[in-house]
Amino acid sequence: MLEKCGWTDLEDVGRLADRIRRRSFGDTITFSKNVFIPLVNLCRNKCAYCGFRREPWESDARLLHPEDVKSILLQGKRVGCSEALFTFGEKPEEVYPSVQRELQKMGYSSMVEYLYDMCLEALRLGLLPHSNPGVLTEEEVRALREVNASMGLMLENVGKRLCGAGGPHERSPGKRPKLRLDTIAYAGKWRVPFTTGLLVGIGETLDEIVASLQAIRSLHKKYGHIQEVIIQNFTPKKNTPMSSYPPPSFNYFSRVVALARITLQDDISLQIPPNLNPGKIDFLIRMGANDLGGISPITPDYINPHDPWPSLEVLKRAVASVDATLRERLPVYPKYIKKGYLSDMVAEVAVSLFDEEGFRRRYP
Numbered sequence: 001m002l003e004k005c006g007w008t009d010l011e012d013v014g015r016l017a018d019r020i021r022r023r024s025f026g027d028t029i030t031f032s033k034n035v036f037i038p039l040v041n042l043c044r045n046k047c048a049y050c051g052f053r054r055e056p057w058e059s060d061a062r063l064l065h066p067e068d069v070k071s072i073l074l075q076g077k078r079v080g081c082s083e084a085l086f087t088f089g090e091k092p093e094e095v096y097p098s099v100q101r102e103l104q105k106m107g108y109s110s111m112v113e114y115l116y117d118m119c120l121e122a123l124r125l126g127l128l129p130h131s132n133p134g135v136l137t138e139e140e141v142r143a144l145r146e147v148n149a150s151m152g153l154m155l156e157n158v159g160k161r162l163c164g165a166g167g168p169h170e171r172s173p174g175k176r177p178k179l180r181l182d183t184i185a186y187a188g189k190w191r192v193p194f195t196t197g198l199l200v201g202i203g204e205t206l207d208e209i210v211a212s213l214q215a216i217r218s219l220h221k222k223y224g225h226i227q228e229v230i231i232q233n234f235t236p237k238k239n240t241p242m243s244s245y246p247p248p249s250f251n252y253f254s255r256v257v258a259l260a261r262i263t264l265q266d267d268i269s270l271q272i273p274p275n276l277n278p279g280k281i282d283f284l285i286r287m288g289a290n291d292l293g294g295i296s297p298i299t300p301d302y303i304n305p306h307d308p309w310p311s312l313e314v315l316k317r318a319v320a321s322v323d324a325t326l327r328e329r330l331p332v333y334p335k336y337i338k339k340g341y342l343s344d345m346v347a348e349v350a351v352s353l354f355d356e357e358g359f360r361r362r363y364p
């Protein structure tokens with residue numbers, strides 16, 4: 001029924017979504033304070049909308065070395081971040097011998113091995129890792145859970161069509177929906193608090209949006225580990241095959257946000273990226289969103305470098321305008337701390353960061 005809603009129904013759908021948000025999350029809107037660590041900007045995939053990936057011969061191709069990572073972590077620690085966000089290209093060592101060589105020089109055989117050690121470094125410095133390394137094997141998920149407070153993988157969309165000829169994922173073997181659903185399921189099996197999401201406006205149909213939301217809901221019903229779902233609007237990037245592809249209309253995007261709130265269970269947090277929706281945050285909260293994601297005081301959004309994070313003051317004002325309060329959380333949601341999802345190693349660090357309700361403890 002929902003997928004057939006016309007635009008005239010947006011107000012009704014929004015009202016329902018807003019009611020669900022208030023029932024589930026009250027008047028609290030959350031965010032987390034992070035440092036963004038783009039370990040490598042090479043990737044085995046070639047998503048047609050991606051402005052982040054580079055080829056090895058480009059002057060700004062980068063594999064961060066441990067000393068670079070440590071320096072970013074220390075800066076984050078100094079300004080009170082709780083989250084070390086490791087987001088980077090998927091398994092570039094599989095297609096680029098230069099990455100393989102660099103990793104070998106550092107003593108690693110894969111990015112996942114390297115990531116593990118960098119997560120350990122973050123924990124040593126008192127930050128909680130949240131890693132987005134792309135699709136993973138079950139063994140990789142099991143290993144990384146030891147050093148991560150939570151992990152993430154955007155489902156993007158379950159529509160196989162989008163991986164076909166001319167589709168945005170045609171040249172991205174890692175974007176096959178089954179592989180991504182499998183990774184999310186492994187995370188469920190190994191009790192990893194998990195973030196996933198949809199990229200909206202890349203040529204999908206509304207039916208495919210609904211099917212994607214239902215797939216996430218089914219996995220959550222089975223494992224109970226989906227802590228948040230990001231509904232992200234596509235924005236065209238220069239020098240990409242989709243640079244002149246139109247972004248989704250705000251009406252369409254708003255409706256997807258509301259559909260997500262209605263389709264997902266009450267206990268899944270719904271996140272929208274505030275830097276991609278300036279001036280519209282209050283409206284999207286009224287469409288059911290209750291989380292504004294990771295905001296960094298020192299590092300840019302490397303995936304969307306031309307869309308700066310809004311200041312906390314701007315966010316507070318937007319949230320206050322819908323009679324809600326902005327509250328800082330950790331990269332792991334309170335429920336999963338209480339349920340004992342964290343490994344001993346991660347829990348040891350987390351305990352000094354959360355308050356009695358499981359949100360971020362106040363700090364000077």
Ligand code: SF4
Pocket residue numbers: 043044045046047050051052053088089090172174
């Ligand atoms: S969007 Fe992610 S997976 Fe796709 S090419 Fe860019 S870095 Fe790789």
